[in-house]
Amino acid sequence: MNHLKAFFIKFAVTFSILFLILGIYYQAFIGDVLAISFILSFVTYILGDLVILPKLGHLSAVFSDFGLAYIGIVTLGAAFIERPLIFGAVSFFAALAITVSEGFFHRYMTKSILPEMEQGQLMVEPRINFITEFAEELDVNSEVPKNKEEK
Template sequence: MEHAKALAIKGVMTLVILYLVLGVGYSAGFGDVLILTLLLGIISYVAGDLLVLPKMGNVVATIADFGLALLLIWGVGAMLMNQNESLGMGAFFAALLIALGEWMFHSYMTKNILHDSSAEI
């Protein structure tokens, strides 16, 4: 149940950011934003939050989340949205906002899910 709550928090955060940046800024459809949110959420939760965060700490996990978000939003987003214009700046801005949110989310993960006070915050 703890993981479901954590995924829900992460999902809402990511959905809001992607909708504001891609939906409003790039006229992406809600379905495209939702697909990106699900892909990014699941991959970054397993890779960043469950594997990298406990072993390497918040700084490395946040940088990894930024890189993953940038690549996924730029690459998959361009395919989903059939954009003629480059999504590079939008992907960068969205990834930056997601990384800032992840920085705070990692504190929640460390205290409530990982139960490991030795992880760097």
């Protein structure tokens, strides 16, 4: 139930941003904006918030959300909106606005939704840090022999 609530929060924010940029400024139909917002919210929620955020952290999730939003707006805008879309500027500013809102949404996710995932409700492996050591440890107090004869 919490995932559904979080998804609809994400959908409402994404729809608001895309309606302001695509609907009012670019004059796209509201049905097209609804479809783009739903698909984009679904993909970024699954990939960005449930997979990348727990495994790689906040900064990686924000960058991936920007990339997913930009590519999603370009491709879905070309598919749904009948007028030719100014791909560079409109998609960039919409993706940038969505990315800013994602920073606040990730804070909500880490406090409310991700603790459930640690209890096993969602099958996501925890982040594993690989630390290796290549040097030998030397005792600081021991004397190092100067040549082979002193051994």
